[in-house]
Amino acid sequence: MVKICCIGAGYVGGPTMAVIALKCPNIEVVVVDIFEPRIIAWNSDHLPIYEPGLDDVVKQCRGKNLFFSKDVEKHVAEADIVFVSVNTPTKTQGLGAGKAADLAYWESAARMIADVSKTDKIVVEKSTVPVKTAEAIEKILTHNSKGINFQILSNPEFLAEGTAIQDLFNPDRVLIGGRETPEGKKAIQALKDVYSHWVPVERIICTNLWSAELSKLAANAFLAQRISSVNAMSALCEATGADVFQVSHAIGKDTRIGPKFLNASVGFGGSCFQKDILNLVYICECNGLPEVASYWKQVVQVNEYQKTRFVNRMVSSMFNTVSGKKIAILGFAFKKDTGDTRETPAIGVCQGLLGDKAILSIYDPQVSQEQIQRDLSMHKSELDRPPHLQPASPTAIKQVTFVWDAYEAAKGAHGICILTEWDEFKTLDYQKIYDDMQKPAFVFDGRNVVDVDKLRQIGFIVYSIGKPLDAWLKDMPAVA
Numbered sequence: 459m460v461k462i463c464c465i466g467a468g469y470v471g472g473p474t475m476a477v478i479a480l481k482c483p484n485i486e487v488v489v490v491d492i493f494e495p496r497i498i499a500w501n502s503d504h505l506p507i508y509e510p511g512l513d514d515v516v517k518q519c520r521g522k523n524l525f526f527s528k529d530v531e532k533h534v535a536e537a538d539i540v541f542v543s544v545n546t547p548t549k550t551q552g553l554g555a556g557k558a559a560d561l562a563y564w565e566s567a568a569r570m571i572a573d574v575s576k577t578d579k580i581v582v583e584k585s586t587v588p589v590k591t592a593e594a595i596e597k598i599l600t601h602n603s604k605g606i607n608f609q610i611l612s613n614p615e616f617l618a619e620g621t622a623i624q625d626l627f628n629p630d631r632v633l634i635g636g637r638e639t640p641e642g643k644k645a646i647q648a649l650k651d652v653y654s655h656w657v658p659v660e661r662i663i664c665t666n667l668w669s670a671e672l673s674k675l676a677a678n679a680f681l682a683q684r685i686s687s688v689n690a691m692s693a694l695c696e697a698t699g700a701d702v703f704q705v706s707h708a709i710g711k712d713t714r715i716g717p718k719f720l721n722a723s724v725g726f727g728g729s730c731f732q733k734d735i736l737n738l739v740y741i742c743e744c745n746g747l748p749e750v751a752s753y754w755k756q757v758v759q760v761n762e763y764q765k766t767r768f769v770n771r772m773v774s775s776m777f778n779t780v781s782g783k784k785i786a787i788l789g790f791a792f793k794k795d796t797g798d799t800r801e802t803p804a805i806g807v808c809q810g811l812l813g814d815k816a817i818l819s820i821y822d823p824q825v826s827q828e829q830i831q832r833d834l835s836m837h838k839s840e841l842d843r844p845p846h847l848q849p850a851s852p853t854a855i856k857q858v859t860f861v862w863d864a865y866e867a868a869k870g871a872h873g874i875c876i877l878t879e880w881d882e883f884k885t886l887d888y889q890k891i892y893d894d895m896q897k898p899a900f901v902f903d904g905r906n907v908v909d910v911d912k913l914r915q916i917g918f919i920v921y922s923i924g925k926p927l928d929a930w931l932k933d934m935p936a937v938a
């Protein structure tokens with residue numbers, strides 16, 4: 459029986475390995491992690507991450523050919539294929555701080571693989587890494603290899619959170635990069651054999667190592683670039699009376715452009731877009747390509763601008779101050795159908811409002827109070843670290859309360875601010891909400907989920923990104 463071990467039981471390692479186990483009953487899959495609470499949760503009825511369909515997949519194979527363990531070394535030693543799916547956050551100190559990927563967790567995993575291995579292994583880069591990482595990993599493995607043959611493959615993951623199971627069941631493509639030697643080709647074939655249990659062969663793309671590594675960074679950069687492009691247009695729409703929804707629809711009908719990823723928003727979030735683009739920027743700079751670097755950097759800068767613009771719009775609409783005013787924050791996760799808050803635009807928006815002394819009442823159906831406290835009180839560099847390296851208890855912020863209901867959040871509020879596109883926000887009883895709010899009552903929709911005309915009829919002053927402005931907002935001072 460082929461044995462797979464995956465180092466890192468996070469958003470990628472957990473779901474990806476669960477699907478491999480489900481689709482390949484003849485393969486034993488063990489997911490290992492140094493953070494014990496996560497392993498305990500994977501072995502319980504309350505999985506550590508919320509992902510539609512995941513519970514079902516895990517229930518079907520856990521204990522049969524899918525295992526979660528903290529015994530990292532034992533399972534790595536026994537495996538034929540070792541996936542490495544550990545954190546690769548942005549470096550916060552030293553050379554390349556603020557841009558380069560921090561490969562410390564990857565390096566320590568590689569050293570451990572070299573130490574404990576007694577048989578030949580295929581080591582698979584599942585984490586998103588800078589192009590040429592495989593070369594460094596190869597050096598670590600071969601310098602300590604005691605004659606063991608390691609083949610390194612790059613197999614970047616393209617799943618999106620909230621649709622991870624669907625994406626894994628039916629991927630647009632699986633990408634495998636490897637050395638172009640006979641041993642490299644054999645290793646590529648071994649991994650291809652795993653995926654071809656359920657992925658049509660024409661969707662399995664095999665390349666050299668560097669193309670696979672760079673394609674992952676490029677894919678995320680292209681996706682984020684589309685969002686920043688449409689968000690840049692949203693600012694122009696507000697200034698001119700055009701409607702960004704109509705503009706997106708019109709341009710998306712061009713088959714060369716396509717309709718996806720053209721939703722204007724308060725900004726993109728998630729653990730990867732920003733870090734991967736900054737990493738790309740750093741690689742360009744290191745390769746003497748400053749113009750290419752500054753092109754991609756602009757994607758992140760427009761994203762920052764969009765969040766600032768949103769906060770400024772809120773404050774200026776509400777008589778240029780939100781000091782002492784209650785604002786209901788609906789949604790904190792970086793997108794719907796996940797409880798993940800990494801790099802969520804909600805952090806920047808809430809911090810902006812708190813900076814102007816607002817009182818926030820936050821509701822999100824999947825994010826815990828503790829997580830929100832951490833996000834609002836801890837420094838970004840602390841949040842990017844693996845869980846076992848984060849401070850245990852965050853400082854509570856007095857101006858923030860947490861509620862488990864959108865109506866409760868909005869009671870007595872001056873304004874509502876929608877930061878995640880949860881479906882339930884589309885169907886709230888906005889008349890009831892309006893009746894319970896201070897007047898004038900404002901809605902700031904950072905995800906374009908509400909029916910603007912209907913809410914204006916109720917009496918709300920509505921700001922919806924990239925939509926023609928309410929007469930009230932037009933009279934307010936210009937925003938950054």
Ligand SMILES: NC(=O)C1=CN([C@@H]2O[C@H](COP(=O)(O)OP(=O)(O)OC[C@H]3O[C@@H](n4cnc5c(N)ncnc54)[C@H](O)[C@@H]3O)[C@@H](O)[C@H]2O)C=CC1
Binds near residue numbers: 496615729845846
């Ligand atoms: N979250 C996502 O949707 C996607 C993430 N990626 C990439 O996948 C990688 C992992 O991301 P996530 O799963 O989101 O991170 P995560 O933070 O959810 O999981 C990483 C896990 O690795 C563990 N870990 C770190 N060092 C370890 C070590 N030496 N030994 C054992 N366990 C260790 C941590 O405790 C943590 O549980 C990153 O490189 C990311 O860029 C790629 C595609 C999608």
Ligand SMILES: O=C(O)[C@H]1O[C@H](OP(=O)(O)OP(=O)(O)OC[C@H]2O[C@@H](n3ccc(=O)[nH]c3=O)[C@H](O)[C@@H]2O)[C@H](O)[C@@H](O)[C@@H]1O
Binds near residue numbers: 617678792
């Ligand atoms: O490398 C990764 O981590 C992953 O990053 C993204 O996946 P994810 O961040 O989970 O979610 P997306 O659906 O891409 O959304 C990212 C952010 O962009 C925002 N977004 C998305 C689409 C859009 O049109 N507008 C928009 O503002 C979302 O609300 C969210 O905040 C990519 O879509 C995945 O292919 C990739 O594997």
